């Protein structure tokens with residue numbers, strides 16, 4: 001008998017009484033000012049949310065939020081400031097330590113400031129190797145809680161995806177919060193309206 | 196004196212460290228409380244999470260097979276390991292087949308449980324811990340003392356001195372930001388040059404065959420971004436039915452553990468990237484037997500959030516190394532007993548039965564009640580403490596009737612006037628090393644009550 005069969009045999013004999021799949025017997029919290037809650041919770045996680053102003057371009061937001069960024073990697077149409085096409089790069093190591101990555105997110109989650117990113121670029125290294133990350137989502141793409149988030153169609157089909165809430169962080173030295181443990185030091189979520 | 200209080204001696208002797216440890220962890224517990232207050236349905240969520248775990252455990256074989264089917268269809272390879280030795284051998288086999296000696300690891304309590312890192316090191320594989328806390332402990336050659344805050348008992352000056360020695364940071368600089376960024380720079384090449392990446396898994400979703408990995412640092416994701424082989428290891432209890440369940444657990448995990456609304460990264464690995472491989476190893480190592488133990492199977496509901504440690508008054512004041520099992524606190528006391536009651540029963544006395552752990556556990560595990568249960572089981576296991584048994588016999592006699600009880604109290608009051616050395620010695624079963632005799636009240640509660648009534 002192989003290990004799988006042995007394990008399954010032991011589990012079958014565990015004598016555990018059947019427990020049904022539980023029903024959700026409560027209504028999860030709702031936020032009236034969803035965008036404000038999202039922005040506040042994202043800030044608590046060390047990130048920030050900015051709204052694209054009427055008439056503003058993505059380039060404009062980049063200059064507004066990251067005026068110092070020189071090496072910018074993006075595949076998003078409208079980012080003419082991009083100096084690196086991340087999809088044209090063979091070796092993902094080349095994307096490490098670019099100043100800014102500008103990437104597409106699907107939607108945000110108000111209760112925790114997270115944004116769902118379903119990888120749509122060649123190397124996910126950009127999400128984690130860039131010094132700063134700007135994630136662009138449609139302005140009205142916000143849900144209240146994780147209950148709604150995980151059953152969205154964008155979370156149904158993907159190879160790699162991530163709920164990302166603010167920049168990389170650690171408190172492993174005496175519980176002092178430090179941003180940029182390994183991943184981005186800074187994260188900005190851009191809420192993009194119909195411009 | 197219990198083996199736990201023996202081992203706690205060193206930690207307790209450093210009063211300043213103890214006070215800091217106690218305060219720092221309680222602050223995390225308070226953060227958890229503030230997070231809980233932002234979710235009105237908190238208690239319903241805990242109940243749902245507990246029921247989801249129970250349901251899954253009662254169909255564990257089915258869900259494991261469903262996970263295997265879907266993960267395989269997604270292009271992952273699934274392996275099964277009965278015990279620690281088989282996990283280690285499977286990992287070694289994968290490394291040999293793939294080639295390469297450099298492995299970058301994200302945090303996994305399972306690898307500690309199975310002794311994977313020393314096993315690989317003995318075979319010439321460099322397994323670098325990439326979580327900052329874990330890396331500190333690895334460089335210190337010490338095990339983690341907490342399951343989610345591995346370096347919680349290490350002070351900043353100690354990290355400064357360690358990094359000065361190991362990474363060449365400035366002498367005397369113990370600023371956490373400076374040190375963290377020094378570690379970031381030092382670890383970059385370990386990520387970029389790794390041949391293999393290894394991660395633990397927080398949840399394996401059966402219905403989609405996806406792996407959920409939660410970190411704050413992003414170290415797991417950076418690790419899997421370069422190496423073309425990703426080995427993911429998990430205990431069989433980590434499988435969950437579906438995405439709906441993932442929604443419930445991700446609302447609870449970080450709020451309970453570190454007092455964050457969610458971990459920075461909740462990553463879902465579903466299909467390997469083109470040209471890459473993901474190998475998943477499902478590990479039993481005792482779990483299927485623990486599931487057959489009706490009194491203690493609840494332990495397998497654990498999400499590994501760490502809340503029970505943060506809240507435990509004994510853990511906070513005795514530190515992770517005072518327990519004989521590699522997982523400390525209420526969780527570790529229970530898991531240690533399941534692993535080997537003979538080796539780890541000393542830990543069951545590291546509990547004041549305050550049940551605070553049971554109150555915070557996001558899977559509603561009755562941790563405190565189970566520790567009490569283990570104490571009751573010590574006798575049947577032949578592990579009961581003989582002195583304590585004698586004490587209990589004495590108590591039985593004293594409690595045998597009111598005259599004996601009040602007689603004993605009267606004697607106790609006399610005893611209160613005796614010099615301490617006469618009481619606090621090995622001959623007095625009411626006293627124990629490490630414990631001072633409390634002063635007796637001048638009169639019993641009952642006597643006081645009666646006197647008040649007469650007024």
Ligand code: SF4
Pocket residue numbers: 451496497498499500501502503504526552555556557558559560562
């Ligand atoms: S037993 Fe409960 S509180 Fe403790 S680590 Fe596990 S889930 Fe968290």
